[in-house]
Amino acid sequence: MEAPARTLGVLAVDMMSQPCRALVLLDALSGGGLVERKTVLIHKAQHLSEEERARNPIGKLPYLELSDPAGERVLTESHAIARYLAAASGGRVPRHLYPTGDALACARVDALLDWQHTNLRQGAAKLVFAEVIGPRRGLAVPPAIVEQARSTLNAALRAMGETHLAGGRREWLGGLADASFADVSALCELDQLRTLGGAYEALVAGPHPVVAAWAERTRRRLEPHYSRATDMLRRVERRASSSASRL
Numbered sequence: 001m002e003a004p005a006r007t008l009g010v011l012a013v014d015m016m017s018q019p020c021r022a023l024v025l026l027d028a029l030s031g032g033g034l035v036e037r038k039t040v041l042i043h044k045a046q047h048l049s050e051e052e053r054a055r056n057p058i059g060k061l062p063y064l065e066l067s068d069p070a071g072e073r074v075l076t077e078s079h080a081i082a083r084y085l086a087a088a089s090g091g092r093v094p095r096h097l098y099p100t101g102d103a104l105a106c107a108r109v110d111a112l113l114d115w116q117h118t119n120l121r122q123g124a125a126k127l128v129f130a131e132v133i134g135p136r137r138g139l140a141v142p143p144a145i146v147e148q149a150r151s152t153l154n155a156a157l158r159a160m161g162e163t164h165l166a167g168g169r170r171e172w173l174g175g176l177a178d179a180s181f182a183d184v185s186a187l188c189e190l191d192q193l194r195t196l197g198g199a200y201e202a203l204v205a206g207p208h209p210v211v212a213a214w215a216e217r218t219r220r221r222l223e224p225h226y227s228r229a230t231d232m233l234r235r236v237e238r239r240a241s242s243s244a245s246r247l
């Protein structure tokens with residue numbers, strides 16, 4: 001009997017976190033077993049416990065605790081973790097997700113991932129912080145900051161539709177032949193807007209139909225893993241939709 005392929009480390013995640021969901025999806029789409037999964041709950045401040053801080057001083061999720069560390073034991077940043085898993089897993093990550101070994105094809109995916117972190121994430125994550133996370137932590141976010149996040153998000157969604165999806169003529173971000181990890185990561189980023197009670201329709205589906213159609217296509221492409229990875233998010237979405245819309 002063949003020995004099961006060993007994991008590359010322990011991935012610490014909270015399934016309410018968008019970069020965590022993206023990596024869980026990457027693992028599932030690769031057949032599972034690239035990593036072991038450990039849950040660390042942000043809303044219970046478990047990521048800030050003494051034990052967690054000693055392991056991961058950056059204090060953000062996800063992180064990968066490496067099986068074979070050369071130097072530091074922990075690797076942070078979801079996009080770097082994804083690249084590492086693709087490069088170190090001996091071809092287990094499908095090439096359409098991350099085309100290891102083809103420098104230019106990798107750079108195309110990287111460009112989309114970098115763009116996302118400085119555009120889409122700046123809008124979506126800041127808006128969710130201002131509307132949900134900040135108030136939960138007792139922080140009142142000034143209306144001007146909320147407005148700025150909304151405007152950054154709107155500009156990013158416009159660029160995504162007009163440029164990365166060429167006004168709907170491209171199926172996947174950047175005109176790649178199939179969904180890449182950039183599609184997975186961007187979808188997870190947008191999905192968090194579902195915690196804002198009705199905001200997804202108001203901010204994405206209504207004004208940006210090309211992006212909304214891509215999001216639906218990407219969700220279908222990632223099934224059955226997508227439904228599993230977003231189970232908790234959808235429960236929170238249902239709760240948010242049953243209370244009055246905040247946007």
Ligand SMILES: N[C@@H](CCC(=O)N[C@@H](CS)C(=O)NCC(=O)O)C(=O)O
Pocket residue numbers: 017018019020042047059060061062076077078079
């Ligand atoms: N750029 C990082 C983002 C990491 C990040 O901001 N994680 C958030 C969850 S989405 C977190 O750990 N927040 C906890 C906190 O800020 O206290 C990545 O892609 O991994």
